[in-house]
């Protein structure tokens with residue numbers, strides 16, 4: 156049996172999931188830590204990637220809707236693809252058309268620390284903000300959800316969707332469910348995205364007040 160990278164730490168190993176015989180794990184500890192995420196993909200991996208019809212899987216992301224209201228967690232569909240350098244670690248291809256209304260994406264923004272300074276605590280995972288190519292086009296509707304978070308901030312256009320990526324950070328093609336903490340970091344990103352003198356509404360202020368002192372946000 157050939158060596159393949161562990162799904163969690165990328166150390167080469169011969170041990171693999173007994174059900175799908177695809178995902179490798181160097182130890183039972185790493186297999187356990189990935190169990191919840193892997194559970195939804197195991198059957199697809201066992202049946203083979205060519206068995207997929209359209210986008211059979213779902214991952215949770217946070218939508219900042221152009222039409223306004225609070226950010227909300229939604230399901231985004233995806234399929235498994237081939238990642239040529241590591242065939243046992245599948246690539247995640249997201250179905251972005253229904254959430255963005257457009258797949259001509261601008262470069263995603265990655266957020267890796269919970270603060271603006273390099274000394275801020277690392278998140279331990281990567282967050283990725285995805286938006287359309289026309290996010291700054293004045294002809295498009297302003298995103299009222301982001302506008303509410305930061306009335307004097309950057310005038311984002313169209314929907315914006317936040318994803319959580321599995322570590323290690325340099326491989327951002329795999330996605331995991333966002334948490335409420337991730338929603339807070341994305342909200343903070345928008346709240347601090349303007350001139351630093353944003354007037355925040357009560358809900359956003361309460362969310363930011365809940366963050367321990369000395370912790371800031373940073374964007375890479």
Ligand SMILES: [Zn+2]
Nearest residue numbers: 161164181185
């Ligand atoms: Zn490992």
Ligand SMILES: [Zn+2]
Nearest residue numbers: 172174175197
């Ligand atoms: Zn499996």
